[in-house]
Amino acid sequence: MPELSDVEGFKRYFTRYAAGHRIEGVEVRDEEILRNTSAQGLGRAVSGEQFDEPQRRGKWLLAPAGNSVVVMHFGMTGGLDWSGEADRHEHDRVVFRLDSGELRYRAQRKLGGVWLAGDEREIEEITGPLGPDADEVTREDLTTLLKQRRGGIKSALMDQELIAGIGNELSDEILWRARINPGTQVSDLDEGDLDDLHEAMEGVLRDSIKHGVIPSEGEWLNSQRRADDPTCPRCGAKLEKETVAGRSSFWCPKEQPR
DNA sequence: GCAATTGTTGGGAG
């Protein structure tokens, strides 16, 4: 789930339910999810403080509280849940008790995590180097970013250090919309391809951010990802499925030929 | 038992 558009959805969720609210306590139900602090450390740092407006960087969500920042990454299965009641879920790993209800960091597989940072330097240490956010990359930026790049376009799009926020599903979606095969070498893309790629990137991100998730119905490749017999939502051709850049990739052989 | 899964990291190979 959590790629740029999902995390943008979490950010809105956080803003709506948690920002501006006082943290009365933190319950860590699985300490393994805390990566650079302890339940006690996290509790001491944020209890009694108020959550401020959250910020998203790539697939990371930053939630300032007092003099600290709670840094969250959702891995493959994480998300946020809010409930006014004690409506616990097995995979709720951290529960922030607010004056308005409970905000929960939930994750089935523990591939993400929750960190505590004190300043900008510590945040950058946690997230590692990140390229510009994918939804802010201009057409000119795209040329600059890909100029020195070799290898396949899909692995370039997913490289967080080059462009932040795009994962496996978004990259497939963008390449499908741009009608570019995921295995295409960056060096083989001409100016027209880059025009298409940028337009697709803007469109896919704009629309999926609006939904707070990559839509799984309608004119979206993503609607076919879990189908028994995946077909192209535009032309109806049977989709190809193969590992590209180390990840399961879907594309339309008629519209995105190699 | 096996394979698959929206993410990231590190090691080794070329």
Added chain:
DNA sequence: GCTCCCAACAATTG
């Protein structure tokens, strides 16, 4: 140095 592939992490489902 760059890029790719694989395994690992973890938990669950088919």
